[in-house]
Amino acid sequence: MRNTARQTRDNRTITVDFRSEATYCQLLGDGKAFLECVLAFIMALGFQLKHKATCRGGGCLTRHSHSVRVRLGGVTIWRIQCTTCRAVFTVLPHFILRYRPMRPEVARDALLAAHGGLSLELCAVIQHISPMALYRLVCAFGHHSLVTVLTRCGLPLPTYFLADEKHSRCLTEKVYLPTIVCGRVLWHLGYTTEASAAALTQSYQVFQRAALDHKATYRVRGVLTDGFDSTTKSLRTLFPGARLGFCLRHALLKLPKKLAAIASPVRQSLRTKFHTLLYRVRQRKSLRVVALGQRLRYFVDHVTATAGPGNGERVRRWFHEKKAGWYTVLADPQMPVTSTLLDQAHNAIERKLFAMKGFHHPGGSQQAFLIGLAHLYNLVPYQRRAQHAGQCGVEVEGGTVPTHDWFLNLQILTSGGFR
Numbered sequence: 001m002r003n004t005a006r007q008t009r010d011n012r013t014i015t016v017d018f019r020s021e022a023t024y025c026q027l028l029g030d031g032k033a034f035l036e037c038v039l040a041f042i043m044a045l046g047f048q049l050k051h052k053a054t055c056r057g058g059g060c061l062t063r064h065s066h067s068v069r070v071r072l073g074g075v076t077i078w079r080i081q082c083t084t085c086r087a088v089f090t091v092l093p094h095f096i097l098r099y100r101p102m103r104p105e106v107a108r109d110a111l112l113a114a115h116g117g118l119s120l121e122l123c124a125v126i127q128h129i130s131p132m133a134l135y136r137l138v139c140a141f142g143h144h145s146l147v148t149v150l151t152r153c154g155l156p157l158p159t160y161f162l163a164d165e166k167h168s169r170c171l172t173e174k175v176y177l178p179t180i181v182c183g184r185v186l187w188h189l190g191y192t193t194e195a196s197a198a199a200l201t202q203s204y205q206v207f208q209r210a211a212l213d214h215k216a217t218y219r220v221r222g223v224l225t226d227g228f229d230s231t232t233k234s235l236r237t238l239f240p241g242a243r244l245g246f247c248l249r250h251a252l253l254k255l256p257k258k259l260a261a262i263a264s265p266v267r268q269s270l271r272t273k274f275h276t277l278l279y280r281v282r283q284r285k286s287l288r289v290v291a292l293g294q295r296l297r298y299f300v301d302h303v304t305a306t307a308g309p310g311n312g313e314r315v316r317r318w319f320h321e322k323k324a325g326w327y328t329v330l331a332d333p334q335m336p337v338t339s340t341l342l343d344q345a346h347n348a349i350e351r352k353l354f355a356m357k358g359f360h361h362p363g364g365s366q367q368a369f370l371i372g373l374a375h376l377y378n379l380v381p382y383q384r385r386a387q388h389a390g391q392c393g394v395e396v397e398g399g400t401v402p403t404h405d406w407f408l409n410l411q412i413l414t415s416g417g418f419r
């Protein structure tokens with residue numbers, strides 16, 4: 001089974017917004033005006049072209065050659081070349097998708113429906129395309145790294161983030177989706193068939209490599225997890241200097257499972273007490289860590305008195321295992337406290353994974369498909385709260401997107417010819 005995304009070919013395609021098809025056709029007849037328009041567009045984005053390694057990119061660009069896309073009704077596509085390093089860039093007008101006969105407006109609507117949770121089959125029905133074509137389109141965007149796209153939007157690499165695996169299924173097999181979230185943005189969405197520390201390390205390492213490629217001095221300060229052993233181990237291996245905290249809300253949800261054979265009201269009252277304990281400790285600005293240790297000991301005594309020594313002992317052992325992760329959350333005010341935002345991302349992806357039914361097969365591009373879905377999660381505007389109405393996740397986190405059109409943004413940001 002292919003667990004990793006296929007390597008992106010070193011493509012130098014750039015998507016350029018020519019406003020309208022008519023403008024584009026006019027410019028085709030005027031080489032100088034065409035080049036000026038392309039350069040002005042790149043300048044406006046604040047991007048640079050990906051020249052060859054030896055080139056500083058200060059040289060001239062010329063129109064190089066053209067090809068005609070027969071499948072797209074004979075649209076002429078120009079290439080431009082750097083006179084210094086001879087790198088050739090294919091200039092795709094905004095109304096054409098790379099290697100695809102599908103019109104962008106068809107793709108836009110089908111992808112939005114898929115993002116909203118409609119099955120690929122039904123998305124295909126509303127746009128008169130084949131489900132496989134839509135699947136391949138998502139995969140095509142998924143061949144571009146999340147780190148590349150997010151840093152192009154000006155987002156800094158996350159120094160604090162949430163990490164956890166979503167458990168899912170590929171046909172009858174159990175699979176896991178290692179995920180990294182910072183605020184409203186997905187930085188990593190992997191795919192493994194095992195939940196071992198080694199498998200998770202391999203997946204999270206894809207993010208780490210991409211981040212270090214972008215910035216060699218990148219360091220993670222803190223990571224919040226749910227406290228699952230393999231996750232903790234893999235993150236400790238990859239980011240030895242980072243603080244590893246455990247989600248406090250998750251702790252609260254776990255407590256009732258540690259209390260066996262007691263009446264439901266007793267369990268409920270212990271849960272409420274534990275909630276108050278965590279809440280109070282978080283309220284204290286200083287000595288929070290000392291306060292937590294003391295209160296956890298009192299709490300164990302209370303459990304022993306009300307729910308018996310068996311439960312008391314189980315809770316004591318659980319506290320012993322997890323308290324270091326809770327201390328970490330309380331000791332660093334910049335640490336995220338709960339993994340709610342990660343759960344939200346997982347829930348959103350879960351609805352779409354339904355769309356993978358029928359596309360799951362041993363040779364499928366699961367990894368690329370998931371990254372494609374993650375791009376949609378980051379770039380499609382959403383309107384849950386009035387405060388961020390109409391903004392996409394990237395904008396909510398302080399990034400900037402090239403245009404007001406999320407689909408055009410996706411086309412531009414995944415262009416291989418930009419740096």
Ligand SMILES: [Zn+2]
Binds near residue numbers: 058
């Ligand atoms: Zn060059």
